[in-house]
Every structure is written in C-alpha cells, then in structure tokens.
Amino acid sequence: RTSAILSKMVYKRFVEIGRVAFVSFGEDQGKLCAVVDIVDQNRALIDGPNIRRQAIGFKFLHLTGFVIQIGHGAGTTAVKKAWEKEGIEEKWQQSRWYKKLQMKATRRQLSDFDRFKLMKVKQRRSWLIKMEMGRLKKAQKK
Amino acid sequence: LKQLESGLLLVTGPYKVNGVPLKRVNQSYVIATSTKVNISGVDVSKVNDDYFKREKAPKAKKTEDNFFAQSTEQKKELSEDKKKTQKAVDAALLKTLKTDKLLAKYLGARFSLTKGMRAHELQF
Numbered sequence: 001r002t003s004a005i006l007s008k009m010v011y012k013r014f015v016e017i018g019r020v021a022f023v024s025f026g027e028d029q030g031k032l033c034a035v036v037d038i039v040d041q042n043r044a045l046i047d048g049p050n051i052r053r054q055a056i057g058f059k060f061l062h063l064t065g066f067v068i069q070i071g072h073g074a075g076t077t078a079v080k081k082a083w084e085k086e087g088i089e090e091k092w093q094q095s096r097w098y099k100k101l102q103m104k105a106t107r108r109q110l111s112d113f114d115r116f117k118l119m120k121v122k123q124r125r126s127w128l129i130k131m132e133m134g135r136l137k138k139a140q141k142k
Numbered sequence: 143l144k145q146l147e148s149g150l151l152l153v154t155g156p157y158k159v160n161g162v163p164l165k166r167v168n169q170s171y172v173i174a175t176s177t178k179v180n181i182s183g184v185d186v187s188k189v190n191d192d193y194f195k196r197e198k199a200p201k202a203k204k205t206e207d208n209f210f211a212q213s214t215e216q217k218k219e220l221s222e223d224k225k226k227t228q229k230a231v232d233a234a235l236l237k238t239l240k241t242d243k244l245l246a247k248y249l250g251a252r253f254s255l256t257k258g259m260r261a262h263e264l265q266f
Contacts, residue, residue, distance in 0.1 A: 112266045113177040116248045 013063040015044065017072045020088055021061040022097075023051065030101070032064070032092060034083065037073045047079045049089075066091055143186045143231070152189060156232035159239065160250045164228055166194055175266040179245070183234035189227065197221075 006012070013019070019035045023046075033048035039055050046061070047053040053076055068082040083089075092098050110118065143152045151169060155162035239246040255261060 108263070109265050111176045112253070112264070113175065113245070113248055116251060117244060120244065120247070 013065060015058065015061075015063065016067065017074075018068045018070045018082070020064045020066040020068060020092075021046065022064055023056070023060060024062050025060040026056075028052075032088065033061075034068050034070065034079055035061075036070065036079060045073075047074075047076055049080055049083055064092070064095075064097070143181060143184060143189075146191050148191050150191075152186060154228070154231055154235070155249065156235045156239070157228055158232060158236065159246055164189060164193075164224075164231060166191075173266050177245075177248075179235070180238050181235065183237065184231055185234075186231060189231070193224075193227075 015035055015038070017035060017037065021033055021035060023029055023031050023033060028051045031048060031051045033046040033051045033056075035044045036047045036053070037045040039045055042059070043055045043057050044061070045053070046056050066086065066088055068079070068086045068088065070079055070082045074082070143154060146152055146166060148166075149169070150166040151172065152164065153162065153167050154164045157163050239249070
C-alpha cells in the first residue's frame with residue numbers, strides 16, 4: 001500500500017477487503033463498516049461493530065482512509081477484533097470528516113436563542129478582526 | 143405568561159425591552175421555542191379575558207354641529223390601572239432578565255430568515 005506506483009495514482013482509497021467505509025444512505029446512515037467481501041460489480045458484503053452484516057451497494061459507501069486486516073468473508077467477531085486492533089473508532093473520531101459531521105449536527109439542533117447568541121459572537125469576532133486590521137494598516141502607513 | 147380561558151396566550155415584552163405590552167396572542171401565530179424564562183415571581187392571576195374587553199366610549203349626541211364638525215378621534219389612552227399592572231408584571235421579569243443580558247437583547251431583536259436558513263429545518 002505504500003508502493004511508489006500508488007503514490008502517483010489519482011485515487012488513493014480503494015475498495016479492498018478490510019476497507020473501512022462510511023454509510024451515506026439508508027437506515028444505517030452515518031455508520032462505519034468494513035468491506036468484508038465483494039458480491040459483484042455493484043455490491044459489497046459489509047460488516048461493522050454497529051451495523052448488521054449485509055450486502056450494500058457501492059453507491060452508498062464513502063471510502064475512508066482506514067483499512068483493517070481481515071481475510072475475505074471474515075466473520076463478525078473477526079471483523080470486530082480487527083476493528084478494535086486498528087483502533088478505528090478513535091481514529092475516526094479524530095478525523096476532520098467526523099468533526100465536520102458533528103459540527104453540522106450541532107448546528108442543526110441550535111435553538112433560536114442559540115442562533116442569536118452565535119450571531120452576536122460572530123459579530124464580535126469580526127469586529128475584533130477589523131479593529132486589528134485597522135491597527136495594522138495604520139502601523140503600515142507610518 | 144399563561145393560557146387564558148379563551149385559549150389565547152397571555153404575553154408581555156416586557157414592555158421596556160421590546161415594546162410589547164400585556165396582550166393576547168393566538169397560538170396559530172406563535173412558534174414555541176425551547177428557551178424558557180423563569181416567571182415564578184410573576185403574578186398574572188388578575189389578568190383575564192375580561193381585562194382586555196373594550197371600554198365603551200360615551201356616545202356623543204347627534205346634533206348638527208357635531209355632524210359637521212371635524213371628527214377629532216380621541217386617542218384612547220391606557221388607563222392608569224392597566225399601566226400599573228403592566229409595570230407590576232414586568233418588574234419580576236426584568237429582574238430575571240438583568241442577570242441574562244443576552245436574553246434581554248434576544249427578546250428585543252426581531253426574527254428574520256437569512257440565506258441558507260430553511261424554516262422547516264430550523265429547530266426553535
């Protein structure tokens with residue numbers, strides 16, 4: 001996976017046994033799973049700690065940068081073990097992707113009063129920036 | 143502040159904060175938010191639907207002079223009594239608002255939708 005050829009390729013994340021993917025649609029939306037086997041051109045068998053073992057279309061999988069070491073067709077317990085070994089949960093939660101999702105979720109849940117507070121804070125921040133900018137400009141003029 | 147017998151809601155600005163007096167509001171014109179203000183010190187037991195009944199002005203005699211005279215509409219001033227109740231009700235509220243100045247500002251601000259805000263997706 002760290003070969004010179006791969007480093008020159010446009011695509012960096014491949015569908016492979018053990019590739020961790022993000023489910024983007026359906027009941028299990030937002031959950032992570034690992035590709036356990038390939039069913040056909042469009043579907044993969046996936047499994048994960050919080051998700052039922054199932055065949056799912058590639059269209060609904062967004063590949064992450066993580067891979068776990070499993071054999072093809074590995075059982076649920078084997079997948080779980082490999083998952084924990086790689087520490088996927090922690091890696092995922094430290095990723096920017098996950099943090100952005102969390103941010104979007106909190107924004108969606110803001111009450112009207114929260115939005116008002118946010119607006120005031122943003123105004124304050126831009127005011128501070130403008131003040132500093134003004135100071136810098138003045139210093140430059142001298 | 144409370145729900146009246148007629149089903150309407152009794153609200154207040156408070157008057158000093160946003161100019162909204164003690165008034166009745168239909169629930170259909172209201173969106174409830176999750177923000178709560180402590181109204182434990184507020185006494186609105188005397189304010190009912192009767193409080194808001196129209197005060198009948200004395201009928202002017204129908205004489206020719208009156209008919210042709212320019213109708214000077216007398217501005218209906220609020221009775222001193224009502225002003226007092228307004229102040230009394232608001233006093234307790236203003237106390238709690240003093241501790242949370244941002245909430246006071248929030249009550250004084252007008253609601254509007256900006257870019258990207260979809261009303262059906264907003265949480266209030």
